[in-house]
Amino acid sequence: MSGIRKVAVIGAGVMGSGIAAHVANAGVPVLLMDIVPEGATDRNGLAAAAIARMLKTEPAAFMTPRAAKRVEACNVEDHLGRLAEVDWIIEVVIERLDAKRALYRRIDAVRRPGTAVSSNTSTIPLDAVVDGMPESFRRDFLITHFFNPPRYMRLLELVTGPQTDPALAETVADFADRRLGKSVVRCKDRPGFIANRLGITWIQNAIAAADDLGVPVEEADAIMGRPFGIPKTGVFGLVDLVGLDLIPHTTASLRAALPPDDAFHDSYREMPLVSRLIAAGFTGRKGKGGFYRLNRTGGQKTKEAIDLASGAYRPARKADLPELKDAKGPRAVLDLPGRAGAYAWRVIGATLSYAAGLVGEASDDVAAIDEAMRLGYNWTWGPFELIDRIGGAYLADRLARDGRPVPPLLAGLDGRSFYRVENGRRQVLQPGGGYRDIVRPDGVLRLADIKLGREPLLTNGSAALWDIGDGVVCFEFTSQSNALDEQVMVLLGKTIKLVKDRYKALVVYNEGTNFSVGANLGLALFAANIAAWGEIEKLVHLGQQTYRQLKYAPFPVVSAPSGMALGGGCEILLHSDAVQAHAESYIGLVECGVGLAPAWGGCTEMLGRWQASGTLPKGPMPAVARVFETVSTATVAKSAEEARDLLFLRPDDGITMNRDRLLADAKARALSLVAGYAPPKPVPLTLPGSAGGLALRMAAEGFARRGIATKHDLVVSGELASVLSGGEADILDTLDEDAILELERDSFMRLVRTEATLDRFESVLETGRPVRN
Template identity: 85%
Template sequence: MTQIRKVAVIGAGVMGSGIAAHIANAGVPVLLIDIVPEGAADRNGLAAGAIARMLKTEPAPFMAPRAAKLVEALNVEDHLDRLREVDWIIEVVVERLEAKRALYRRIDAVRRPGTAISSNTSTIPLDALVEGMPEAFGRDFLITHFFNPPRYMRLLEVVTGPRTDPALAATVADFADRRLGKSVVRCKDRPGFIANRLGIFWIQNAIAAADDLGVPVEEADAVMGRPFGIPKTGVFGLVDLVGLDLIPHTTQSLRAALPAEDAFHATFREMPLITKLIAEGHTGRKGKGGFYRLNRAGGQKTKEAIDLGTGAYRPSAKADLPALKEAKAPRAVLDLPGRVGAYAWAVIGPTLAYAAGLLGEASDEIAAIDEAMRLGYNWKWGPFELIDRIGGAYVAERLARDGHAIPPILAGLDGKTFYRVENGRRQVLRAGGEYEDVVRPEGVLRLEDIKLAAQPLLKNGSAALWDIGDGVVCFEFTAQGNALDEQMMILLGKSIKLVKDKYRALVVYNEAPNFSVGANLGLALFAANIAAWGEIEKLVALGQQTYSQLKYAPFPVVSAPAGMALGGGCEILLHSDAVQAHAESYIGLVEAGVGLVPAWGGCKEMLARWQSSPTLPKGPMPATAQVFETVSTATVAKSADEARDLLFLRPGDGITMNRDRLLADAKAKALSLVEGYAAPKPVTLTLPGPSGALALRMAAEGFARRGIATPHDLVVAGELAAVLSGGAADSLDPLDEAALLDLERDSFMRLVRTEATLDRFESVIETGRPVRN
């Protein structure tokens, strides 16, 4: 299979530059090419400006600033011949057929034969794009539809034509999967493919139904959000996020391309309010606001929402829908009386019918349609999975009652479900009525699949241990939010004993959105409120003991985080032999933010790493100062790549781009460590002592004078400075790990007794953010 070693992206707009940045995130050089503006002093200015903007953009398109060095800014007038250097050319120019064809003729004149060429279009059919082009061009051409922002959205829709070389398409798909971390969904050459065709139908239907039924936008988003496994933005918040100006463009493109009998047309209506908002610059979060906005008049920040009836902004009010909170399942929401149930059905019923109608049209695979909506629109369940949860007969009966045509796949269910588990395998219904196994791509290992055919080796309310084959077991956090508590520690201790006796290696991994956001603050606050200080200290000591057992276990331990790994979740990484992190891992010791110091060994492990780092001068103070800066500011790495710079990850730790491949990669890393494994040797550290602590406290006081640090920040910084400097010990006296753990525990217990720290706990539990006190 041909390797993709260098890529060109033509078109340096938001989408094109984002694609280029993500290819650079994979460590692959990119040529970013755009036009030469009339009278431009810098002929590469459009591409160069896009790179510069991305270095300042949040959320960041680059996983680390150094990735930008892999993107070279060029222009189509002077540098098109450099396309000979690349193995894949991605076109991301204006959605006009003739403009694309003109560019393709220029590309074909200079490219190497066999170079993959793809368009990022989502509105123009592939057949139209290659019409009139040479046969060889058609063999090398396909559509690769990325979703915005390319770094964070996992879906890549791939469309091939009758002339496309299957081997070349497979090369592009494999690169996108393994190097770019994309889940590749093959689509038919139909307008909008899968995700946007169904997603735009859902959005326009939801907006129209809210208008018809007089449902406020806040209420609509509450109904059309979490109850149906849809992000809490709902519909109106999602439109604000992607941009109001994109909706009319995509809608008009689909209207022009879809046949007259398509149900998409029946839901369309002109939206004068949206036209007015766009004209006034209210294009969503990227503009002056959209359906929601922040009114900053008078120096205040007041969240406002649009009134769909009048078009005027009003103060936004949280939807007060007690019945919605009680009706936790999708079907229960649909059965609610009044406008809540009516709105839910008016949106979801036609959307599910439309999705079922796409089978055979946009894709022959039920699983592909579900995957496209899960990854393209962040739905928890795809439409067919949602039908299973609601009940196929229920959906068909209500559609019939409303006069909707019933799609054949739904009409022919006859009591079946679209998915089932048979002999420990998840199966999906085919259009012919038979079931087949859901097949993962080669090299993908998912814990959810293992669970279908196995029972846990150990389990309690906060964790479970699973056999994942070849003598490797997987320790999984299972508490709400993967919070860490006493039960988790107890089961981890038992797991260490079991692995020692019967297995070869341990992987710490789970498939929740976040690896772990740290200790259970709610339990800690409850214990503090009843003055159960002994119980709190007991948990701190148990965590220190358990993590130390993990570090010195006689077998390899590999942790595999994805999403947030904060506080105690970070500390388990620090005590592992190795880490195999998903690229989108956000790692940090954030205890200072809630008024604490890391106390499960995080301080000692970070000191050990920085004292052995070749990038710092030798001596006790440089490492102490570095760790103090990172921990006192609750710094969180914004990617696994950035976590290496902060030494949350070490140079030998691995990074996996595709989330679905993380467990397999972690297991392989664990097995690679088995032969000849020896536990690490305990470390002793020489720290700067009281004079070093004084210097750190003075630095913190400087931040307070500048208004950056609060009074309680100074209290926390003082305790952290004492721990990292070795307490009262003389700077010439080396400290072992036990002494540092004692310092961590003592400082933690002093801080947890302060009212200011408990206020921060309460604030985090109620609002998700610590109060600045």
């Protein structure tokens, strides 16, 4: 099998259609099939409706609407023969053995030999699903368990059988890795595999313990969330997110499949409350609510939480647990007196104990189990990384004191940790006792690995510079949320001088959740409150000059964003020679939302890009209008592909699907630019002047009359209009970068002095959103 060029997905439900959408995101055509409902006028109606639904889904299933055109609606009655066209068939039908086996017999009759066939089952072992199928089918069969939503969840659990062709399994794994952006974790053929077997155990323990100990759902989520590196949804919020109705279904499958002596059964509890909620349509966020809901009575939106004892909703309240703030680390939380510590220990003790028992059962690899939980449930630390933080001896001793079995893996630690760093390499403990190096797949380069046992070339409180080999260095933001401040600019200036003298190229990259959320608003608000206007203007000017130095440096600069790249984070991309973006990059100039206009060259660069794009009518006004529309509305691209449409990325900028491959791809792109490199030449801009600015302000006033723009929006958009149109310039004048940067700087300083802009700063810092004033 030479590669995967076309895919079929059978089953157009939420999961199947999501998988089809993500295959289409990878640029691969997909046949999406489902049954023909009785009496249907459109025989492809179920698949067609699924495609239409995904175009409206939030968060978006497609990276751009164009991707939907790669998904073809089909049905299994008329089009099953078309499976001969594809290289991979993914079954995503009901979790019933009889239904799956009947479908496999039909698939086997029409597919080409060597075509991969996989099931997305989350609980049924492979051996059971292919029982009775011919050897030729079993050779081409495997389980590929995606997590929902398939576009965003990076984990793919892969299970092969004793007869599965290893080369075919490798082809599927490589496609899932490079094209779909998945971290492929190989699991043993056991019920629930890794992530759901452990994750459902954790959820059951957490719900039962909250019920037994009288812990309100808000407190349970606060305890079970950030202190243990678990998303702030905690457990009850997570169940609402994935759907209450999925939990009993998965639990029932695991109860039926796991042997009676498995510790999973110890965590099981009949939950009549959950059954009542599901029966009444309270299935979580996709339904009328779940453990939490929004009560819209009387036109108001009031967040409510359920009382586990009575089953009645009450107003949600913030967890009153000041002791959590003082607890330093997960072990300190386990030692807290009262019900907070008791709840934490009851859940985490049982979950980590169960995880230790899965080594050799679900997987022989401790690191694989950790990877599955980090990516499948968004834990910051996998269970064994968490054990290292808590202390293996502490965990074993406390389990023993409670009279609970101590898994042999924990009992045999003998003071060792599961992970260690030796000779600059991270190693993991093997079940047999020795350590092995953690080896990354070819093409994977992690900054965290590079930093082990090394010192940065340059560093300060907000950034660091690392040598990543082959004459390339990596500039890393290290401030909170990777916000940009004076220290970032100072170190970037020093970096430019160092690279010029000693290195070939520079990559701007980090492994935070977000590339950068923009300038540090807290520092700006503090400076404004003490009227330090000179300091604010100094930082604006420093940012402008530093980014210009970056743009015209005598060596290639490649930025590699992932997550949010907003405001100043976007502007550093605009000043780079090339961008290698993770597919899930959300890029935009959002300054207008907080009451400012972009001032680190964002306006200047976007004007230049749109005027040079060749996609707009001739004349100065079309590019100005397009940039005004994008920037005044604080538009953020919802994917790297969409960022190309908005020209935050150029057409030839690269997109990497797998986050773990981003740094290696960016480094390769930087090296490809070294030979014969010459910095870009400044391009003067012809702008429409005051008449153009007036036209833009009139358009903004029209939005205000329709109730879309607020009073301060008009002030901000008026300043933006002045910058983009060239201020008082004549329509025949050309302006160089210095002139437009001066307009940006003056506009910024006028806006930052307004009370309404400072109110927006304060609102963002307190609530995460600007006030609409």
